[in-house]
Amino acid sequence: MRLNRAAAIGLLLSALAYGAAACGNDKGSSAGTTTSAGAAAAPTGGTLIVRSSLPLQGAQRPQTTDMVNGIKLALKEAGDKAGPFTVKYLSKDDSSAQAGTWTAENVSANARAAAQDDKTVAVIGEFNSGASAISIPILSDAKLPQISPANTAVGLTSNEPGAEPGTPDKYYPSGFRNYVRIVPKDTIQGAALATIMKKDGCQKVAMANDKEVYGAGLARNIEISAKTQSLNIIFNEGIDPKAPNYRSLASRAKSQGADCFVYSGITSNNGVQIYKDFEAALPNAKLYGPDGVAESGFFDPKEGGIPADVAKKVKLTVATLSADSYGEAGKKFFDDFAKEYGDKNPNPYSIYGYEAMSLALDAIERSKTGKREDIVKALFATKDRDSPLGKYSIDKNGDTTLTDYGVYKVEDGQQVFLETVKAQT
């Protein structure tokens, strides 16, 4: 009898814990719109939903917060309308506080929820390439259009050099291509990094990557581009992101005479520590990083980033340019953003959030029907679109035709635009 009572209490407790966890999961979805899942009304006229799935917690939070603001601004300026349809926006979080970055569970849960909600006609996301590798197959099966505002891994869209074997087909098991992105892929970023390292006079480059889809893929792209530009990469080492430090790896670089270091990965995978260790071992080396570490959690010591004396040696490549490098539409975006949110110097990713939503609305309007498959067709048919990012098209793989990368340095915990690099691919 006692045992039964204990079992009952145990069950009750686990039920409560489960309930609490379920509540916790909803924390990120704060965009004011809710939807009754499974409401099977066919989207003719009426209301459609565009969702985003981005890491709203952890090191990427400053970028994704501004990105969500950009998305909201685009929708507001369009008057919540795309052609005859009223569009509502639902922001979902693909990260957890524990991980400090995206988690596979949250990514797939968000993707499934979107796939199963008949009113959802487009998803903006993910932020991380590794996360998209999980959500694309789910969304592709549901024929649900997906627009990534930040993914750069080559294999998500093509099997060009740098892609893992078997990609991109393994991401589209049903063969339906639903995914487009508005940032240039890492073929371009890898070339951009190799180009600036070459230009800065690097002789021997030590490289580390975080072994994720994004980090390992970009590292391959850097290697490929370095080869064509005869830049010497002495090693490309996959790191254990949970290691306490990388001193011995750094001293290996030192003994091999490295004069430059590049880390191909994201901040959350111990990015801060690896730069500190390489800077200490190679005090005269130049340090480089990709967009994966272009965030305040990396370069602002007040937010736990690298110290100022390390930061001043770092150059970062990001697919965003300075506000004045963009045309009229770009300037207008930054003015509008400042007016709406009082932030004159938003994170560069805000413009990608804005453009992702604008493109989604445009595709919904061009689809005429508001049906998922027609919106996908409209997305792939995007041609010479005028946008704040400049004029671009979406190619047959779903990639943007934009290729410009911005090079940034770090000053007083801020990233400061240096130049636009035309990558030698």
Next chain:
Amino acid sequence: MAATSLPAAQPRALRAVRSFASRYGLIGVLLVMPVAFGIHDLQTEGDLSRLGNNLVDGLSNGSIWALVAIGYTLVYGIVELINFAHGEVFMLGSFVSAGFFGTIGLTAATGVPGLVAGLFLTLLVSMIALGVLNVMIERVAYRPLRNAPKLAPLITAVGFSFILQNVGLLWRGGSQQGIDDLINSQHELINFAGLSITHGDMLAIAVTIPLVLAMTAFISRSRLGKAMRATAQDPDAARLMGINVDTTISATFLLGGMLAGAAGLIYALYQTTIWYFQGFTAGLIAFTAAVMGGIGNIRGAVLGGLIIGGIQQISDNRIGSEWTPAIVFAYLVLIMVFKPSGLLGEQTREAG
């Protein structure tokens, strides 16, 4: 019957090989990496400075593991409990230290006397705070379960480990946090024949050695230390001899927590990056070190910590950091195969 007669049937030569392997195999296993790389260095670079630097780094990293490992081994020795929360106590040691020296205003710009005084104060605060925390954890989660099945305190220990991890998570968030590099950790202090010793190495070794010496002296000489050893051997007999077993166990947790607090401070100053998950990795490594050295044996824990530190650094430097955990645990397996009770072995109640 057949099984018992087998050894007698073994040829003498085979027996000789076996006894040779069991006597010297362990030493062989431990020396294989340094010797192989040493020869390689002599051939390619003409000196042993690279190997020497690996070992210096290993010594300083390993001494942090050693301090944490002592906490595991002390507690296991006395109550035969694997205190899974210990790694998290160590993590909170880093957090308390970083919080405290931030509060009293220590920065990289503080002068040397101020820094030494401030850090000494931080060390005291961290040791006391974490010692007390560890005692409280014992009081709440382990003492009531003293006579419960062994699995019960094991699970409460795992539970506390998650609770403390979440405290860390709420305190400083989910990503690694860079903190002020107060001691200029990676600045070279001495360069002797190509051997580079940094501020961080010096700090780790200079704090660990006196602490370990004090700890062993305390346990072998003091009354409480003797009571701890008596309780470890046989709690019931110890109680009959008038030893207050509960107080003795609390004292053990206090000591373990204090060492974890010290290790937390050293870690924070040495790595200059802290995060809520560091306790998990460190706890696993330190626990491995304790087992490798012979759980229950303090000198064994220190030795295990230093050996793992050395293996990690050699592997990071030569083989690749992605292989390091695999190599560390391969070593553990080999050592256990040759010597199941660990390097220095300990007669625990279970074994003896």
